[in-house]
Amino acid sequence: MARSVTTQRKAIYTIVAWGIGLLIFFPILWTILTSFKTEAVAIADPPVFLFFDWTLENYAVVQERSNYMRFLWNSVLLAGLSTLFGIIIAVPAAWSMAFVPSRRTKDILLWMLSTKMLPAVGVLYPIYLIFIKLGLLDSRAGLIIVLMLINLPIIVWMLYTYFREIPGEILEAARMDGASLRSEIIYVLTPMAIPGIASTLLLNFILAWNEAFWTLNLTAVNAAPLTAFIASYSSPEGLFFAKLSAASTMAIAPILILGWFSQKQLVRGLTFGAVK
């Protein structure tokens, strides 16, 4: 009796949750579906959901018209390199804060966090001017530096919260057993640190990929990533829903997949360890 009640309850929760989940996901689903339609079918009234002639034509058109691959490559380079450099700079910093904390460690961490809260628009013109003076406008190098700097506080914080969970006793034990500093780092610390570094890498790659203030304002053609490429669709031209959908699907698909792997890290990374 009791069992059947819980099963019934579970069924209701399942139906409601799936309904709401699909509703929230629907805009993404609809975009993906529309990308496989012809332009005429894309605006058909009543709308067509699944039963249409699926076509890959839009993907070909998008690539042909705008050299999609270059924007994609820019996105990969900007997000990848900015995150990589950020990690290289942040690992030693987070490391020393976690294992050799001083009275000022907390202040430094909070100060780093405060730089993340500086509204970008407040420093837009200075950065713009510096970019012009240094010839960095619309260059990949310039954007990689900016993206690295805006995510550096989050990277330091995430790594710090991961490193702090590594018990110091293990290091001492290794030292007692006569491990050299080199073998201590290679055999003891690195294996324990790698999962944390990997999650930090993943989340910050996503954040850099989706960043849309600096990438829109500091690029034109050469360094423009997918965020800017999509924005170029903001002025409509004839029938373009299917093409917009194809371009959008290509821009979000890689990140959606990566994102699903990073759910847990998302909470830790974006709340600065305040919620775990």
Add this chain to the structure above:
Amino acid sequence: MATQHSRSAARLMMAPAVILLLGWMLVPLTMTLWFSFRNYFPLRPDREPGWAGFDNYVRFFSSSAFWPSVQTTLVIVGGVLLITIVLGILLAILLDQPMWGQGAVRILVIAPFFVMPTVSALVWKNMFMDPVNGLFAHLWRFFGAEPVVWLSDASLGSIIMIVSWQWLPFATLILLTAIQSLDGEQLEAAEMDGAPVHKRFVYIVLPHLARAITIVVLIQTIFLLSIFAEIFVTTGGAFGTRTLTYLIFQRVLESQNVGLGSAGGVYAIILANIVAIFLMRIVGKNLDA
């Protein structure tokens, strides 16, 4: 425990990150402050650059666009916060219940957070809110109603909706994480004692979530104060959707009135800092624990 040697090594290891962030903060900030006290029109050689004192601050503050932009900002931030927190709590509680395919539903709910802002804004603008071919227009016509021209007639509501869709996953995920740390026995005990659902929610669940809610509010506020792409590609600041961020962007880059825009930037920095102080307190307390 730490020796003098390891301390100086630690300082050395921290140096690159600290120096870079210090430069990133101080250089542009100083420049913005400097510009804000000057008349500066880079594209207007006829207008002499010079010292302006507090003119820019006064003019930005008293311009007819200032208060509407503050109001728009507050409406958007407030609206999105209200929607994401309320729906986020309900969703988090729902997702915490036993069900089949919980992991899959979680993935569906979280997905919008990973969509880049320009994509979500454009997809909503065209495929849902287009007054002729959008899905909403189809739906309205199906029920015999006149389609709404969303982004001009209900512009603020439309933007709040788009941004809420993007941020609901974030609120849900954090609140869900918090709910999962709730002691189930406490709830069961309350249930046994005959406490009805709403009382259990108000006296046990909500207090437990208080900290997580505060954190969601603060973090979202900081990000929402500077939303840009969603307005850039939908209305371009027209139809009463010009936020403070967008107003400053227009002054600085579109009309190249750098002095005036920089004064606005200083206001925006002060505003963000007021919120940031509260957030840092909570995060700082957590560090001690």
